[in-house]
Amino acid sequence: MHAIKPFNTLGRSAQDFEPIQPGKVGFYGCGPTVYNYAHIGNLRTYVFEDLLVRSLRRFGYEVTHVMNITDVGHLSGDDDTGEDKMVRSAKERGESVLQIARFYTDAFFRDTGRLGIARPTVVCKATEHVADMIALIQRIEAKGYTYMSGGNLYFDVTKFPTYGELANLRMDDLKAGARIEVDENKKNPHDFVLWFTKSKFENQALVWDSPWGVGYPGWHIECSAMSMKYLGESFDIHAGGIDHVPVHHTNEIAQSEAATGKKWVNYWMHAEFLILDKGKMSKSKGGFITLQSLVDAGFDPLDYRYFCLGGHYRSQLTFSWEAMEQAKASRKALADRILDLRDKLAGQDIPAVSALGRAAAERLARFDDALADDLAAPRALAELWQLVRDSQAPAADALAAALEMDGALGLGLAAARREEASVDPETVGRIEALIAARAAAKKAKNWAEADAIRGQLKEMSIALEDGPSGTTWKKLA
RNA sequence: GGCGCCGUACCCAAGUGGUAAGGGAGAGGUCUGCAAAACCUUUAUGCAUCGGUUCAAUUCCGAUCGGCGCCUCCA
Numbered sequence: 001m002h003a004i005k006p007f008n009t010l011g012r013s014a015q016d017f018e019p020i021q022p023g024k025v026g027f028y029g030c031g032p033t034v035y036n037y038a039h040i041g042n043l044r045t046y047v048f049e050d051l052l053v054r055s056l057r058r059f060g061y062e063v064t065h066v067m068n069i070t071d072v073g074h075l076s077g078d079d080d081t082g083e084d085k086m087v088r089s090a091k092e093r094g095e096s097v098l099q100i101a102r103f104y105t106d107a108f109f110r111d112t113g114r115l116g117i118a119r120p121t122v123v124c125k126a127t128e129h130v131a132d133m134i135a136l137i138q139r140i141e142a143k144g145y146t147y148m149s150g151g152n153l154y155f156d157v158t159k160f161p162t163y164g165e166l167a168n169l170r171m172d173d174l175k176a177g178a179r180i181e182v183d184e185n186k187k188n189p190h191d192f193v194l195w196f197t198k199s200k201f202e203n204q205a206l207v208w209d210s211p212w213g214v215g216y217p218g219w220h221i222e223c224s225a226m227s228m229k230y231l232g233e234s235f236d237i238h239a240g241g242i243d244h245v246p247v248h249h250t251n252e253i254a255q256s257e258a259a260t261g262k263k264w265v266n267y268w269m270h271a272e273f274l275i276l277d278k279g280k281m282s283k284s285k286g287g288f289i290t291l292q293s294l295v296d297a298g299f300d301p302l303d304y305r306y307f308c309l310g311g312h313y314r315s316q317l318t319f320s321w322e323a324m325e326q327a328k329a330s331r332k333a334l335a336d337r338i339l340d341l342r343d344k345l346a347g348q349d350i351p352a353v354s355a356l357g358r359a360a361a362e363r364l365a366r367f368d369d370a371l372a373d374d375l376a377a378p379r380a381l382a383e384l385w386q387l388v389r390d391s392q393a394p395a396a397d398a399l400a401a402a403l404e405m406d407g408a409l410g411l412g413l414a415a416a417r418r419e420e421a422s423v424d425p426e427t428v429g430r431i432e433a434l435i436a437a438r439a440a441a442k443k444a445k446n447w448a449e450a451d452a453i454r455g456q457l458k459e460m461s462i463a464l465e466d467g468p469s470g471t472t473w474k475k476l477a
Numbered sequence: 478g479g480c481g482c483c484g485u486a487c488c489c490a491a492g493u494g495g496u497a498a499g500g501g502a503g504a505g506g507u508c509u510g511c512a513a514a515a516c517c518u519u520u521a522u523g524c525a526u527c528g529g530u531u532c533a534a535u536u537c538c539g540a541u542c543g544g545c546g547c548c549u550c551c552a
Contacts, residue, residue, distance in 0.1 A: 041552060311491090323489050326502080454511075
């Protein structure tokens with residue numbers, strides 16, 4: 001089992017990973033709020049989480065990956081007074097909240113699927129776990145961490161001495177409410193709601209009965225309740241976007257540890273933002289780019305995955321169409337290498353990893369070192385390139401090692417195939433006739449004629465390649 | 478006001494207290510009737526600026542300039 005060393009936000013340092021149970025990893029990744037399509041910034045985080053899961057599995061861990069689907073309660077506006085986002089979407093489309101949630105959940109998994117992201121072991125919806133949340137809140141209440149005020153149940157952060165540790169918050173010089181009016185029902189600006197009975201917006205669509213009255217859960221409790229349900233009261237890794245550090249994850253820790261009295265999560269990993277030239281991409285500000293819009297622009301979803309892997313997950317990555325073009329070109333070149341290696345082997349068996357020659361084995365080892373070192377994908381990618389270009393390694397070894405690497409990177413290299421021209425049979429006949437005519441012209445050394453035919457085919461977006469075994473063609477995109 | 482990140486070639490992007498990975502793009506070459514692919518060579522005495530520490534700094538420290546994120550639902 002390879003020693004992996006993730007950067008732990010808790011402590012802000014790279015730390016040797018030691019799972020609670022040897023050989024097993026409990027991993028919780030914050031999932032989407034399903035009131036709209038995911039944008040490519042959101043998706044970057046899921047690519048990171050997928051790389052983490054694939055790497056851990058590659059290193060021999062049995063990973064239980066839990067992801068929540070938030071299908072209740074979030075605000076729509078920057079001013080904290082808007083409607084529930086789910087409710088607004090539902091209203092706009094004339095559908096029920098649950099229909100909206102279902103629709104965008106499906107869209108989400110369609111996108112992650114296209115990105116080669118493995119489906120989590122457990123996908124859990126907030127609306128189906130309200131009873132678990134209520135039970136957890138009761139535990140917190142029983143330990144004396146809560147108070148009722150203005151109809152809502154609050155968590156009192158002053159009762160939790162290590163509050164803010166994850167985010168390096170210092171309670172005394174914090175200026176909460178710098179950008180937002182503080183809820184006057186709170187004793188402390190950092191207190192947060194565990195259960196609402198007094199909604200700030202009318203017509204809350206989804207409400208449940210509870211010991212505190214009819215209402216709905218606070219925004220942080222679902223992750224605590226569901227993660228503990230599926231992973232236990234303490235588990236190994238929790239990941240999410242970096243924006244979650246100061247509030248969401250900070251509050252999750254407080255409420256979870258208040259309830260159990262135990263350390264909740266050992267390793268916290270946070271992905272940095274994808275940004276545009278003008279700043280971050282967000283659902284509420286502009287610059288909303290979906291995976292589909294990349295596809296519509298002629299990119300394969302895996303081109304975007306390659307783009308993401310080209311930067312380290314803890315660094316901001318700036319999106320640009322030019323960078324996408326570069327990623328596309330790189331990924332295609334990589335796939336072509338794999339195809340060339342396949343051709344060289346001509347059906348020969350691919351050696352087992354244990355039977356690799358030294359050159360390929362060393363590359364693979366370095367690749368693993370890069371991944372183990374806080375998921376250094378750019379370095380891992382560089383090793384893959386070196387491998388695939390290294391004439392030292394026999395083709396069979398190179399191919400075997402490259403496919404091993406791709407098991408972690410998920411760039412779909414095993415499935416790489418030459419671009420099959422999607423051309424109707426009639427046109428195929430014409431193309432082949434022209435190629436035959438050109439072959440005849442070439443044989444007669446009538447170069448002008450041969451080139452004319454090449455030009456004619458080019459008009460039809462058909463590119464020819466003369467090889468040792470004859471002429472092949474493909475349709476250009 | 479507080480917290481945090483970043484500034485490396487034309488572009489994207491690694492990295493290290495001892496002299497700059499990888500990819501894209503460009504240039505030259507080999508090969509090919511042409512073309513494509515492939516292969517070879519090539520593109521930062523330099524890592525925002527200015528100081529400091531050091532035998533040695535791009536890498537550590539400080540300041541400055543510039544960009545970005547968070548403190549509000551947000552990946």
